[in-house]
Amino acid sequence: MATPKKAAPAAPAAAEPAAGKKKGKLIPILAAVLLLSGGGAGGWYYMKQQNAEAKTAQPKPEKKKPPVFVPLDTFTVNLSSAAIDHFLQVAVTLEVSSAEVQEQVKSNMPVIRSRVLMLLASKTAEELSNTAGKQKLMGELLAETRAPLPQGESPTKGIENVHFSNFIIQ
Incomplete structure (x- = not known):
């Protein structure tokens, strides 16, 4: 009976390294997603600023006065x-x-x-x-x-x- 008790604690120890591998892969994936979303938001903001500057730089067509x-x-x-x-x-x-x-x-x-x-x-x-x-x-x-x-x-x-x-x- 002493043998089965020893086998039981070995199983949870094997589960811990598998959970560690999942956490190890999850952190780089989350970092990549966060980096890409930050880059996308920054690009969107930059393009919005460029469009606003282009609109203000272009002269508005004057309304022609009636002769x-x-x-x-x-x-x-x-x-x-x-x-x-x-x-x-x-x-x-x-x-x-x-x-x-x-x-x-x-x-x-x-x-x-x-x-x-x-x-x-x-x-x-x-x-x-x-x-x-x-x-x-x-x-x-x-x-x-x-x-x-x-x-x-x-x-x-x-x-x-x-x-x-x-x-x-x-």
Whole structure:
């Protein structure tokens, strides 16, 4: 009977080394999981910061202001022609960038009208009879209407475009 008692204590001693092996494997696995989750959280935080910096670095697109139009009174001029008398009746509208430019145009209106009249009177019916001639006239009108305005921060001096609302050659 003494033999069976000795065999019983040997069995728990064998179980202890097996439990020690499991704990030995568990600690490196937990450390690896903890390290990977920490790295993932750090990477997520870093990317979030990079996206926030990129959003603040990019300029936000400005909302385009609606254009302001300044209609000029209708112009009626005799065209330069040696053979036949022709006249031109044209209504011009200026597209300006702001209300401030609109006020500048209105305050310089006599000078602008004089420059436009002189330009129109120098044209012939043949020059203005086709689309290319009208587009060339638009460019010349832009230059003439910008000239009396004070130099601002924009090379256009605030006058963006010229539009014809009436164009008759007779």
